[in-house]
Amino acid sequence: MPGRRDYDDIPGTYVFDGRRSRRGYPLNTFLMTLNDAGNREAFRADEQAYLDRFPLDAEQREAVVERDWLRMLEVGGNVYYTYKLAACDGMTFQDLAGQQTGMAREAFAQMMLDGGRPIEGNRTTGPETG
Amino acid sequence: MARLVGGVGCSHVPAVGVAIDKGTTGDPYWAPYFTKVVPAREWMAEVDPDVCIVVYNDHASAFGLDVIPTFALGLADAFPPADEGYGPRPVPPVLGHPELAWHLAESLILDEFDLTLVNEMPVDHGLTVPLSVMFGQPEAWPCRVVPLLVNVVQYPPPTGHRCYRLGQAIARAVAAFEGDEKVVVFGTGGMSHQLQGQRAGLVNVEFDTAFLDGLVADPEAVARIPHVEYLREAGSEGIELVMWLVMRGALPTAVREVHRATHVPTSNTHNGLLVLEPR
Numbered sequence: 001m002p003g004r005r006d007y008d009d010i011p012g013t014y015v016f017d018g019r020r021s022r023r024g025y026p027l028n029t030f031l032m033t034l035n036d037a038g039n040r041e042a043f044r045a046d047e048q049a050y051l052d053r054f055p056l057d058a059e060q061r062e063a064v065v066e067r068d069w070l071r072m073l074e075v076g077g078n079v080y081y082t083y084k085l086a087a088c089d090g091m092t093f094q095d096l097a098g099q100q101t102g103m104a105r106e107a108f109a110q111m112m113l114d115g116g117r118p119i120e121g122n123r124t125t126g127p128e129t130g
Numbered sequence: 131m132a133r134l135v136g137g138v139g140c141s142h143v144p145a146v147g148v149a150i151d152k153g154t155t156g157d158p159y160w161a162p163y164f165t166k167v168v169p170a171r172e173w174m175a176e177v178d179p180d181v182c183i184v185v186y187n188d189h190a191s192a193f194g195l196d197v198i199p200t201f202a203l204g205l206a207d208a209f210p211p212a213d214e215g216y217g218p219r220p221v222p223p224v225l226g227h228p229e230l231a232w233h234l235a236e237s238l239i240l241d242e243f244d245l246t247l248v249n250e251m252p253v254d255h256g257l258t259v260p261l262s263v264m265f266g267q268p269e270a271w272p273c274r275v276v277p278l279l280v281n282v283v284q285y286p287p288p289t290g291h292r293c294y295r296l297g298q299a300i301a302r303a304v305a306a307f308e309g310d311e312k313v314v315v316f317g318t319g320g321m322s323h324q325l326q327g328q329r330a331g332l333v334n335v336e337f338d339t340a341f342l343d344g345l346v347a348d349p350e351a352v353a354r355i356p357h358v359e360y361l362r363e364a365g366s367e368g369i370e371l372v373m374w375l376v377m378r379g380a381l382p383t384a385v386r387e388v389h390r391a392t393h394v395p396t397s398n399t400h401n402g403l404l405v406l407e408p409r
Contacts, residue, residue, distance in 0.1 A: 006358045012328030017285040032194045079326035080189040084215035097330040097398050112395040116333025
């Protein structure tokens with residue numbers, strides 16, 4: 001696969017391309033099983049035993065166990081899949097979004113009420129031209 | 131022949147569905163948004179379509195990463211609401227229109243749009259939230275629905291241009307359908323939002339406004355927006371806006387803007403609602 005992409009300079013953004021999808025396949029496959037109520041119950045009852053069913057690598061497994069939502073993206077998770085785990089834990093999508101930013105829950109909610117994260121200063125990690 | 135009587139662009143924010151399902155639409159947080167929805171609902175009630183073709187994306191509900199169709203069409207008699215990880219929404223089953231769906235399948239594939247055909251699948255908030263926005267909480271949905279899925283989760287989604295052309299092909303197919311159905315096409319998702327990473331919470335009202343203006347007046351130009359611009363300007367999940375181009379492509383060049391409403395925030399999203407009629 002080609003190396004550098006035209007979106008790689010967008011800050012704080014994990015575009016779910018083939019590089020990430022390939023790495024994250026076992027992780028996302030596990031996460032999707034949480035669509036089933038019985039599976040959610042089994043996972044809650046014994047997380048370790050449930051995770052043993054899937055070939056997650058050590059980093060993926062650790063990210064899941066520690067609920068490190070940003071780390072899950074870094075090791076190939078897709079946010080629509082990680083949300084299933086967040087929902088299993090009783091979180092809203094705003095809780096999940098906020099936790100990835102390191103902001104406190106109330107601060108993130110207030111930022112959204114104030115019109116969201118501004119685009120100015122958030123277009124690129126390089127010099128802003130947009 | 132069947133008639134395309136309108137197009138709806140509509141965000142599909144899960145929390146909007148939750149607000150409707152739990153009866154909290156009158157709360158201070160939600161009331162300003164739901165007030166803006168009223169004229170669109172009135173339009174829909176007046177148009178009273180027989181079928182809605184709802185262009186949306188699945189969010190790891192019916193499709194995982196094992197098979198990822200770029201475009202897929204639902205052919206079933208009925209589609210149950212999906213359990214997306216927190217139990218299915220308490221909404222009626224979505225009744226399909228297999229005759230129109232099969233006609234679309236044959237027409238679009240022979241028109242060189244290579245759709246994946248789906249006989250069984252649940253439908254998630256991507257499809258059911260726009261129905262709730264436009265129809266409220268009926269005991270049964272007042273029209274048939276043909277689901278048309280677009281992959282926007284696995285990068286890359288189809289280009290905006292491809293989506294626009296697909297919409298044009300849908301218009302040709304509907305016009306050739308031997309029936310007297312009134313058809314409305316939905317394009318769903320967007321507008322600017324980012325749910326992932328440290329940049330989560332991004333909103334870009336300026337981009338969204340230009341997108342809506344262009345979608346109405348100069349869709350060919352909007353269809354040329356490259357993916358990197360959506361990702362950068364509208365957020366990683368804002369790229370869902372390509373699905374609005376399917377809806378726009380299904381309408382003639384000249385349209386009347388019946389209603390436009392935007393609202394920040396609905397959860398993490400700059401919410402958009404747009405109603406267009408052929409002129």
